[in-house]
Amino acid sequence: MADIIQLLPDSVANQIAAGEVIQRPASVVKELVENSIDAKATSITINIKDAGRTLIQIIDDGTGMSETDARLSFERHSTSKIRKAEDLFSITTMGFRGEALASIAAVASVDLKTRLANNDLGTHIIVEGSVVLSQEPASCSPGTIFTVKNLFYNIPARRKFLKSNTTEFGHILSEFERIALANPTVEFKLYHNESQLFSLPRTNERQRIVAIFGKKINQNLVAIEAETSIINVKGFIGKPENARKKSGEQFFFINNRFMRNPYLHKAIVNAYKNILQPDSVPSYFLFLEAAPDSIDVNIHPTKTEIKFEDQQAVWQIIHATVKQSLGKNNIVPSIDFDMEQGFEIPVLTKNTEIKKPFVEINPFFNPFDEKPGPAKNQNKSISSLEKENTANWEKLYDGFENEKNLTDDLSSTSQIESQQKLRESNFSGKYYQFKNKYILTPVKSGLMVIDQKKAHERILFEKFMFSLESNTGISQRTLFPKSIELAPKEHSILMEIIDQIKMLGFDISDSGNYCVTVNGLPADSSDQEPEQIIDKFLNEYLNTEIDIKTRAKEKIAQALAKAAAISSSQALTNEEMSELVDMLFACSMPNFSPFGKKIISILKTEEIEKRFS
Structure with missing residues (x-):
């Protein structure tokens, strides 16, 4: 049999290695900026275009490199940080493996200009797909300029699986935040599509x-x-x-x-x-x-x-x-929460009479006797007991929350009936709220339990999706325009999606200096203040994992639905609960929230009766 094992070309080996080091544009930013930090830079400028797909440029005033070092920096495992294995246990620099530049050059076009401070001329090198296209002396400022273009141009599959520009730039912002926080004595500037997002002076x-x-x-x-x-x-x-x-x-x-x-x-x-x-x-x-x-x-x-x-x-x-x-800072009580709280024991004096401990009992109580003796309810009329029972109806369910196997989940195949049949399943029209979180209502098969917040999320989500698809969002004007100051990252994300959120009913405009002016909110955004709803929406949007390009509208609708929904601790009137249930069963998918969480469970009559048999 002929020999079949062979060494891979360096270009192929570098592409394979790049898969671990360079996962997305943010990885390039991280590696290059950390190199600038290691080069003792005091000022770093980052230029990004199209979330790093088209351009990533890092400019620093660090030590720069000689011509030989500049060329050698693109070779795998070439580094100035360590010399022997023992050095791995005394590392103080950001990088040390010597893989980053070789990995970047394997999957992009890289242009390097660098000069030592005491040299008159610097070095200009162009590398594309691990191949050095040119190397020549050049006139440039002390320090280093890395320009990375067309990331993953030679790996279409990797480029295809990049997320939307909003998502990819969000990852770049996250890397920028981490590096900028770790190095407050370094000046940073960040530009995206020629717009300045950050200008951070040296500080504490x-x-x-x-x-x-x-x-x-x-x-x-x-x-x-x-x-x-x-x-x-x-x-x-x-x-x-x-x-x-x-x-x-x-x-x-x-x-x-x-x-x-x-x-x-x-x-x-x-x-x-x-x-x-x-x-x-x-x-x-x-x-x-x-x-x-x-x-x-x-x-x-x-x-x-x-x-x-x-x-x-x-x-x-x-x-x-x-x-x-x-x-x-008097933020927590002085008690230790790790210790059980003790009883209040009064101080005893010499004249204090010590009472013997006793237990109060009801001598007439018999758990096997259906007719109660002269207990505390003996003198109460049947009508008053019925009223008390109705008032304390929720107490009947105190034990349910810790019991297992009581719920019968609604599956999409066996138990989810058509919306009309489910709505007509002998609803009693009576609604009860448990712990200001769940809506309980008797149905033909038992007791239906509805998570009120998740139900409202589903209702709002479908309304917002309709508004986004049809551009028919209704805006509710605020009494006065509200100016809201945002963090630079939040402002950048909001400007990326401002056209879509206007379709939902937001009347919002950019007023400069990371501020926006709100004149109106979506009509279904409950009674929250503009600053509160914007803050919640951005928090949910930035932390929503679904970010496929074709589902960008869904991500916006999900985030706003979660931000605008009623809370899990909000008390509701019987009319409000009835309206919420009616709107829920008018939805196309009433059984699950926009995030796939279950909204409805049924405690079957048989299961309830078993508890008392």
């Missing part, structure tokens, strides 16, 4: 956070700091009343490197225990410092997963520091 950590996330966040920041022999912790945490049901303002940095660490995230969330709204996430910006040999950054190609030598000790330090800072 707090001012950099405010510059990126807007002035509103400044009042929400609580400083924390701790120095230990294992790790130093400093930074800021958010006040619990400002915690929101979103991610995006949670940042860990270790030795100026952004990292993801769900384990340490739990240390912070646990410190907020009992003072956060359900499902809310506190903001935090923590800058950790540890000896380089006590952490391992070489466990993932993106270098964002960091392993600590003593992770449990780090967890305890962060948890204690956050909890102490919350207590110092």
Whole structure:
């Protein structure tokens, strides 16, 4: 049999390696800007076109490279950061593997201009698909300019699977935020399609956070700091009343490197225990410092997963520091939530009479006797008992919430009947609200339980989708125009989709300086303030995972429906519950929310009767 194993050409090997390092335009931005940081740059300009598909340009005033280094930088595993394996345990630079430039050059056209400060001329190199097309001396400023064009031009499948420009640029903004937060002493400028989005001067950590996330966040920041022999912790945490049901303002940095660490995230969330709204996430910006040999950054190609030598000790330090800072700022009660709350024991004096403990019992109670003895209800009339029973009807369901296997899910094949049949399933017309969250109504087969928030989300979603498709959104004018200041990232995203949200009924315009003016809101956006509905909508939109191009309208409708829906704790009148149920069963898909969550469950009569048999 002939030999069939052969070495791959460098260009093919580089394309394969690029798949791990360069996943999308944001990966290119991350790698090139981190190179600028390692080159001691004090000013970095980032130019983006078409969310990085057409152009990514990074300009810095760093040390620059010699002609030999410039050419060698495009070879795989060529680096100035390490010399031997032991150096991996004392890394202080962002990069060290020597793979980034080779990977970028394998899947794009790269133009490099670089010059050392003490040289009169620099070097100009053009590489395309791992092939060096030209190399010549050039006149340029000290530092380095990388221009990357037509990303994934030679890998159509990879280019095809890029998301929409809004989504891809959102990832670029996320990478920009992380690098800018980790390096407040570096000046940053970011342009997209020739429009300046950020101009961040050199400053401190707090001012950099405010510059990126807007002035509103400044009042929400609580400083924390701790120095230990294992790790130093400093930074800021958010006040619990400002915690929101979103991610995006949670940042860990270790030795100026952004990292993801769900384990340490739990240390912070646990410190907020009992003072956060359900499902809310506190903001935090923590800058950790540890000896380089006590952490391992070489466990993932993106270098964002960091392993600590003593992770449990780090967890305890962060948890204690956050909890102490919350207590110092009178944000949490002084009691320790980890301990059970004790009984109130009065102070005893010498003359205090000590009473013997006793238990009050009802001597007439017999659990097997259907006729009650002279208990507390003995003297009550039947009519008064019926009234009390009606008033306390919800108490009958106190035990249901912790019971399992009581619900009979509505599947799309066996139990979801036609809308008309389901609506006519002997509804009693009586509605009860349980914990201001669920609507209960008797039906032919038992007791129907409806999640009121998810039901309202479905109703609004279908209305908004109709408005987007037909451009018939109705706007409800505000009493006065409302000016709202947004974070630069939020403003950029809103401007990308402003035409679509106007179709929904938003009367909104850009007023400059990351501000918008709201003159009207969608008629179905409930009674929320303009700032509140815009804030909720952007939070939901930025955190909605569905981002396929053909479903862009659906993503907008989903986000607005979730933002505008009634809350899970809102009390409803019987008329409001009846109207909500009627509108739900007029929807095309009344059984599931826009996010695929179940809206309706039925407690079958047989299941209820079993509980009392």
